[in-house]
Amino acid sequence: xxxxxxxxxxxxxxxxxxxxxxxxxxxxxxxxxxxxxxxxxxxxxxxxxxxxxxxxxxxxxxxxxxxxxxxxxxxxxxxxxxxxxxxxxxxxxxxxxxxxxxxxxxxxxxxxxxxxxxxxxxxxxxxx
Amino acid sequence: xxxxxxxxxxxxxxxxxxxxxxxxxxxxxxxxxxxxxxxxxxxxxxxxxxxxxxxxxxxxxxxxxxxxxxxxxxxxxxxxxxxxxxxxxxxxxxxxxxxxxxxxxxxxxxxxxxxxxxxxxxxxxxxxxxxxxxxxxxxxxxxxxxxxxxx
Numbered sequence: 001x002x003x004x005x006x007x008x009x010x011x012x013x014x015x016x017x018x019x020x021x022x023x024x025x026x027x028x029x030x031x032x033x034x035x036x037x038x039x040x041x042x043x044x045x046x047x048x049x050x051x052x053x054x055x056x057x058x059x060x061x062x063x064x065x066x067x068x069x070x071x072x073x074x075x076x077x078x079x080x081x082x083x084x085x086x087x088x089x090x091x092x093x094x095x096x097x098x099x100x101x102x103x104x105x106x107x108x109x110x111x112x113x114x115x116x117x118x119x120x121x122x123x124x125x126x127x128x
Numbered sequence: 129x130x131x132x133x134x135x136x137x138x139x140x141x142x143x144x145x146x147x148x149x150x151x152x153x154x155x156x157x158x159x160x161x162x163x164x165x166x167x168x169x170x171x172x173x174x175x176x177x178x179x180x181x182x183x184x185x186x187x188x189x190x191x192x193x194x195x196x197x198x199x200x201x202x203x204x205x206x207x208x209x210x211x212x213x214x215x216x217x218x219x220x221x222x223x224x225x226x227x228x229x230x231x232x233x234x235x236x237x238x239x240x241x242x243x244x245x246x247x248x249x250x251x252x253x254x255x256x257x258x259x260x261x262x263x264x265x266x267x268x269x270x271x272x273x274x275x276x277x278x279x
Contacts, residue, residue, distance in 0.1 A: 027229035027230045027231075028227055028229055028230065029216060029225070029227060029228050029229065029230050030225070030226040030227040031216075031220050031224045031225045031226065031228075032224040032225075032226070033220070033224070037226075040216065040230065041230075042191040042192060042230055042257070043191065043257070044189050044190070044191040044256060044257035044258050045189075045256050045257065045258050046256055046257075047256060067256070071178035071179075071180065071185040071187075072178050073176035073177060073178045073187070074178050074179060075177040075178055075179055075184070075242060076175060076176060076177035076239075077176055078171075078174040078175050078176060078189075079174040079175075079176060079189050081189075104192075105191060105192050105193060105195070105254070105256070105257050106190075106191030106192060106256045106257015106258065107191050107192040107257065
C-alpha cells in the first residue's frame with residue numbers, strides 16, 4: 001500500500017478550511033487477513049459520529065475530529081489533539097462496496113474485503 | 129520568576145527544537161508517546177494535567193487499552209497509572225503486515241501531583257481511548273479568598 005500522507009494543495013480530499021490544515025497522522029497497523037485487508041488506526045478522543053471514511057478513485061481517506069477537552073491543561077501539557085487525517089492508495093483487489101468499520105476504545109478497525117478472483121473478460125469478435 | 133541565565137534551559141530548548149525537526153520527518157513518531165524499553169518509556173502515555181478551584185484533572189492519551197487492565201492508584205500526592213495496550217490477534221503472520229506503527233504492551237507511569245488530594249473520592253473514566261482521572265483537592269489545598277481591607 002502506498003501512503004499519501006500529506007494533503008496536497010489541490011487535493012479534493014484535503015481538509016477544506018484553512019485554519020484546520022493542521023492535522024495529526026494517526027499510527028496504523030495494516031495487515032492481510034486472507035479474505036480482507038485490515039487497517040487498524042489509533043484515533044483517541046473521537047466519537048463514532050465524527051469519523052469520516054471515504055473511498056474514491058482507489059484512495060482510502062480517514063478523517064476524524066476529536067471532541068473538545070474537559071479542562072484547560074494548565075499544569076502539564078504533553079499532547080494536543082488536532083483533526084486526524086490520513087490517506088492510503090488501495091489496489092484493485094478491494095471490494096469497495098463491502099467495506100465496514102468499527103470503533104472501540106479509540107481504535108478504529110477498517111475491514112477491506114478482497115474481490116473474488118476477477119474473471120477475464122471475453123470479447124466477442126464479430127466478423128462482418 | 130526566573131531571572132538568571134540557566135545553560136540547561138538552553139539545552140532543553142535545543143532538544144525541543146530537534147524533536148520538532150524529527151517530528152516533521154516522521155509525523156507518527158511522537159504523537160502518542162512510545163512504548164519502548166529505553167529511557168523514553170516513561171513518556172508513554174502522554175498526559176495533560178489541569179486544575180480548577182476544586183479538582184485536578186489528568187487526561188491520559190491511551191487508545192486501545194484493555195479496560196480490565198487499567199489500574200489507577202493514589203498515595204498521598206503520587207498518582208500511578210498502569211495498564212496494557214491490547215495487542216492484535218497473534219495469529220497474523222509477520223509477512224502479512226504492510227504497516228506496523230501502533231505498538232502494544234504494558235506500561236506504568238507515575239505522576240507527582242502539586243498538592244494532596246482526597247484519595248477516596250478520585251474517579252476515573254475511560255472513554256474513546258482517553259482516560260480522565262478527576263482528583264478532588266483536599267480542603268487544605270484549596271485556594272482561599274482573602275479580603276483586602278482598604279483604609
